[in-house]
Ligand code: SAM
């Protein structure tokens with residue numbers, strides 16, 4: 001049996017996609033291996049949101065030159081946000097990535113995964129044309145399951161490559177999503193994460209996402225339901241109400257703000273103001289005071305003045321976020337912002353990044369301090385072995401880690417067999433941006 005090895009970069013969408021691709025590969029008679037030396041095929045799920053992510057993928061392909069030479073017939077294929085055209089090195093119209101990476105054999109757009117039948121050199125069949133989302137996923141993790149509800153994006157934020165990479169927004173039918181979620185719970189899923197670039201524009205109908213969320217939350221034995229990402233221009237009280245009614249929906253909202261200055265938000269084409277965003281957070285906190293709120297920011301967007309950056313910091317303080325993910329602006333070739341005047345020098349981006357980081361760490365540390373002696377329910381995602389300071393291997397300790405419903409990263413000492421279990425953890429040592437505790441008695 002031929003074998004494939006894969007590397008997945010980027011966001012949860014790539015992980016979710018890989019589970020459907022695994023099924024197609026199994027139908028083609030390929031088995032997965034975690035040992036590169038055994039593999040005939042190397043597949044990469046790419047991310048191109050930032051230049052650094054794409055550079056890493058090029059580096060990865062370059063490093064594979066010796067692996068390819070070592071056994072004739074070995075191939076490298078790539079999918080994800082770096083791909084613009086399903087093609088291989090022999091195609092008349094080649095994807096630009098293939099020209100830049102001669103080592104790469106083929107690339108495919110994820111929704112065209114049926115084309116793997118013809119792209120793989122060892123096959124020469126017609127492409128299998130079927131709806132990508134109707135392919136049954138081969139779950140990598142049966143306890144925490146990712147379920148895409150839509151694909152693509154119509155928002156065209158001026159800095160973002162996703163609408164060019166993933167195409168227009170298409171929503172899956174609720175009946176199909178519900179069936180997939182029910183099946184996952186039947187097979188032992190404790191947590192489901194509904195995925196979309198903008199879950200709030202699901203079916204382009206006001207209230208459609210809230211209705212879907214409510215239906216999924218009602219699945220018996222589903223312990224935890226998450227969703228990413230929300231867009232402040234479409235997020236509204238209907239979702240907050242459903243969250244308040246269903247305690248198994250995470251006590252957490254991830255609502256990417258991207259910036260806190262109105263002029264920059266306009267240039268980003270985000271279609272909301274800082275005031276509108278803050279009002280949403282206020283409504284959310286009024287109905288779910290125990291819940292947390294996190295966000296995404298980009299620092300050093302073209303033309304960002306010192307004052308506008310200060311507005312971002314003040315916005316962060318006002319929203320009283322629990323945590324934020326943030327990155328320095330990275331110009332993406334196809335996007336309008338890459339051509340905007342006044343691109344910010346790297347040193348200024350770094351300085352602003354560091355200042356935002358200091359604020360985020362300080363705020364989160366303060367909030368986490370208040371969680372001391374509280375008990376959180378943690379879904380254990382992984383366990384790592386650590387040797388104790390004595391160096392005695394017999395005294396090795398195992399640290400379990402996972403997240404609470406409020407999205408707090410929590411660690412505690414406990415056996416590996418707790419992976420995939422919900423565990424009540426008493427917080428004993430809050431650290432800056434993570435919590436340490438012990439199994440509650
Ligand atoms: N659809 C989601 C949203 O609207 O927030 C997530 C999309 S994007 C794949 C994930 C994050 O990458 C964004 O929230 C943004 O902060 C970041 N991002 C996207 N383009 C970027 C760029 N050109 N430079 C830096 N960060 C970027």
Ligand code: SF4
Nearest residue numbers: 153155156157160162
């Ligand atoms: Fe990118 Fe904006 Fe779409 Fe998110 S909403 S994927 S940031 S274009």
